Amino acid sequence: MCFRTTRLVPSARDQRVDSERHDYPDLQLHVGRRPSGEAVLSTGLGQYVPDYLLREHGTLAIYVHCLRAVEPTTQKVLWRGNVTDLESYEFCVDFDAMSVAIGICRSEVKSGLEKLAALGLLRLRSDGNRCKLLVHGAPEEYQLTSDTEGLKPPREYTLEAFTVDYCAFVEANFAKKTLEIARRVLKYFIAFAGNKGMDELTAEDLEKYKQSRKVDLKDVSINIDVRTLKAAMEKAVQWGKLDNNPFEKVQQIRVNKQSTKFFTSEKFTLLLDSIKEPWLKDIVRFGVLTGLRRGEICDLKWVDYDDATNALTVQSTDHYRVKGGKMRTIILHPKAQEILKGLDRASEWVFINSKGRPFHGDHVSKKLKRYIRSAGLPENLHFHSLRHTFGTWGANAGIPSNVLKEMMGHSSIKTTEVYMGVDSKAMGDQVGKITLPG
Secondary structure, three states: OOOOOOOOOOOHHHHHHHOOOOOOOOOOOOEEEOOOOOEEEOOOOOOOOOHHHHHOHHHHHHHHHHHHHOOOOOEEEEEOOEEEEEOOOEEEOOHHHHHHHHOOOHHHHHHHHHHHHHOOOEEEOOOOOEEEEOOOOOOHHHOOOOOOOOOOOOOOOEHHHHHHHHHHHHHHHOOHHHHHHHHHHHHHHHHHHOOOEHHHOOHHHHHHHHHHHOOOOOHHHHHHHHHHHHHHHHHHHHOOOOOOOOOOOOOOOOOOOOOOOOOOHHHHHHHHHHOOOHHHHHHHHHHHHHOOOHHHHHOOEHHHEEOOOOEEEEOOOOOOOOHHHOOEEEEOOHHHHHHHHOOOOOOOEOOEOOOOOEOOHHHHHHHHHHHHHHOOOOOOOOOOHHHHHHHHHHHHOOOOHHHHHHHHOOOOHHHHHHHOOOOHHHHHHHHOOOOOOO
């Protein structure tokens, strides 16, 4: 084989542990180098490592883990309660243990092993639980030639492959709505830019994508796509899939600041008067009195409410993940407490439909939007405006911003300040306090 390797005389520390190692006649001990140039000797079994694996950090970590797991002779091991015969350089795969040891997700371990098998560096057994390490390297078609500087793997890590890994990460760590946005944005971006290799992406790709989306989307929506793609690429950097974020310097589209999205007391009264369904009126009033997000209201359960202390715990459930995964406890407004006391506890959920099931968030939003329009209220008002209204009314009532921050579940006070609009009446009341001398 033509893989470039480096022989190194073991240091004193490594000589001390040599006596504990087995003799591997087909393999040599190799060395890597950190960016600083410092030589780093492997502490386990070495191997001829193809150059292209050095650009695939996650796959390289899996490969090194495999090298450390094999023995050069046949052996018997106890695997899941049964004695298993292993051939030389064969080992049993524990996906969960490998995931913990390497620090990557289970699905990435599986895809990494499949990639190594496709490259001819190991062979997966049909039962999926055993691997055979091919200690002599990749097959002939993957060899380096004299006129080849490096070797590109036959199956590069593409946008589609990254999308699978990234969406699995988002699903495990964020709310369902965040997952839906990530899937949609990456789908449209791949349709536009093509299934490129991750290392082929450039800032120009995202700039052109921004322009192409202007046909169908408003600038505000395009900015959501930009933020989503930049965040995805940043995660790719953290995973070692990219050396740097190609979209880091791409700017969002400058948009004119819109009027604050909160209800004045007059507009809120008009809205309530127009709503016919008692359940929707309860949800709207409860939302403006608590500042809860739509998903937090729809998934609220009676077990989260302590009527003795008037405390409400807002936390993630099987159906809904609180933004940021942060649990919080708030004390309810007396009027919000009255709303809960007037409801029938026929289900585990607080706000339920005729079938005893929680309302779907989209159904609630669309229903409310129709009433907003029928009442002749501004088009920029929607369900989330109830949360803005809570922040604005709370600030105007003198609630400190740090208290509002905790009640609304924000991680930063700057986010809370976005929700703290100024009511013109409240502004007029404050301006009236100014007195001129003399």
